[in-house]
Amino acid sequence: MKMKWALRAIAAYILFGLLMYWYLFYYADAALPAQYKGTAADPATFMSGRQLFLSEAYAKIRNLLFFLSVPYEWLFYFLVLVLGISKMFEQWAAAVSRIRLIQTAVYFFWFSLASFLFTFPFGYLSHRFSKAYGISTQDFAGWMKDELTDFWVNFAIMFAVVAVLYALMKKFRRKWWLPAWLLSIPFTVFMMFIQPVVIDPLYNDFYPLKDKALEAKILALAEKAQIPADHVYEVNMSEKTNALNAYVTGIGSNSRIVLWDTTLNRMDDKEILFVMAHEMGHYVEKHIYFGIAGYILMMLIGLWLIARWMNAVGRWMSGISSISSLPLFLLISSVLLFASSPLTNWASRYQEMRADRYAVQMTHDKKSGVETFQILTKAGLSEVNPPLLVKIFRYDHPTMLERIRMLEE
Template identity: 65%
Template sequence: MARKMGFIAVLAYVIYGLLMYWYLFYLADSSLPFEFQGSSADPATFLNSRELMLSTEYSQIRNLLFFLSTPLEWLIYFLILLVGLSKAFHKWAGETTKNKLGQGAIYIFWLSLFAYLATFPLSYLSYHLSRTYNISTQSFGSWMKDELIDFWVNFAMMLVIVSVLYWLINKSKRFWWIFAWLLTVPFSLFLMFVQPVVIDPLYNDFYPLKNKELEAKILDLASQAGIPAEHVFEVNMAEKTNALNAYVTGIGSNSRIVLWDTTLNKLNDDQILFIMAHEMAHYVEKHIYIGIAGYLLLSLVGLYLTSRIMNWAIRKWGTEFKVSGIHDIRAFPLFLMILSLLAFTASPLSNFVSRYQETRADRYAIEMTEQPEAAIATFQELTKAGLSQVNPPFLVKVFRYGHPTMLERISRIEEYQISQRNNEASEGIPAPEIND
């Protein structure tokens, strides 16, 4: 029975991969609607023919890797259960030490190591793709260093989660999911508080913005937005990527305004101020706290469903999975698989909410800076630097995009321009001259 289940799972993954390949490379339409051709959103107006070709190629392959990666995790955890690896990890842990915490640490180490090695080829393909298309500038050694940091950070967090989770399950097999959810509130807030000062510096060096004139402009915007920031931080990303980014991170006294040095190198001050105004909008409109609330709501539903599905799956296939019950740590791969499956299923909803918030942030930024030309140029540069599709396929947008598409973002700025000109014309105010 276990062999048959494993064969069906592998076959289903292969068929799914072929269908996604067919959809992304042959069925999906990412061409620009006729009414936008020749507009500022038309990539043909700001990318050359080679960049247009590379953008299409890179986006198709990158999207395929995305759609293959998460289901691969499900398959790996499923096979770990079926072939008895979870049972073997548990046995090795028991033979190594009698200490319960030590056994949990050893079990999680072997599980994490096997899952990492199984997904490594796909991770390396993603890295190699970025290098090939000149998105990534990171050396293999530097990339492996980040991978190892990821491994140990994830291991540490997973060890804490497993220790608390199985303590709760053994205390209350019926309502453990409620107590686990209650603990996610302080845990999530703690992670958000320490991330800017503990976790992020493990990967990159952060230092105060060197351009003090630009920093004064950004802090002036922050003051207008009511953000209690005293410094703007710069992070050295040029040695790793050609992509552009900026963000506001952390909560409370650990809040930080951060600019990638690639953004500083490729954009002018007006463009950078537009990006920073966009990021500040998330603070002003409390998107961070709305996001936390949404995450906690989804976590509550997710943990409840995970509890129900795990109990059902173990009753039905406990023998094949070689686990005795939900309290058995050998069932942890099943927990991870179900939670990942539910998160992927919920991603269209969370992405929809995120795109709405990003649209609001774009609107706030353009009204704050009143520089529509700079905003359009910024989006064009972001598209060029990341070889992004201006109008991605439907499934890509639904499952991958937490931001509006560049077609939507640029066209909205153009609509804002038209609206402003019409208002000025109706009030008898001469329209400002626009230099293309």
């Protein structure tokens, strides 16, 4: 019976994959509306024929990998549960020690390793295609180093989360979701506080911006926006990617303004100032705090739903407080995250558009804004007008068509 359910799940996944391939490669329409032909939003006006061809091909591959990787993760959780692999990991952990914390660590290590190996093909394919299309500049060794760093960072963070979560499940049984939610609030703030100074430096080298004249212009812009900032940081991303980025990260005294060196190499000062004004718009309009509040609210609803569904399914398991139920918890969590992504992406797109408007008001430089979006499109081989499903489930920023159109109009 278990094998039948496993085969059904695999067959459903293959069928879904074929359907998404048909949608993305044959049905979805990413053509630019006729009224925008020849405008600044038309990629034919700022991209070469080869760039247009690569952009279209790469977008389809990247979108297909996304829509295949999400249910692939669900398939892993389901198979680990239904085939008894999770129970086997729990038995291995119990054989190592009688101390519950050690059992949790052993179980979670085997589970994390199995998850890493199962999902590795998608990560590798994504890296290979990114390299083939000129986005990634990282060799396999460098990419693998980042993957292993990811594994251990996620293991350390998630082990702490899982250990506390299952201790609460044992203590509170049916109401565990409420104290779990209450504890998630300070944990979320703590992670945002340490991210720029503890986690980010594990992947890249951060140092003060070398171009002091540009730094002075950025800090003057920050002062005009009443943003407390003493330094602008540069990060050496060119050894990993040709993509461009800049951001403001962290909260409180650990907040940072960060520029990728690829952005510094590809944009002039006016374009960089537009990008930084956009990032400052998020700070001025307090998007980070709205984001934290929205995340905390969704966490409350999500944990309540997970608790209800786990209690319902727990009748056919040895009990939800058993660590072997972790794949069920993660399966429900992942499904809920995916189901809520249209809403969260819409909220994010709204905030990004507000930040774009703020950047125009701050710099009074619409021309540099348009050129910035064109450069970003070329650097990332981005779709200007992605298909509807792709936009709904993947885009947490407005499409380039929407951003350039807003500036022009």
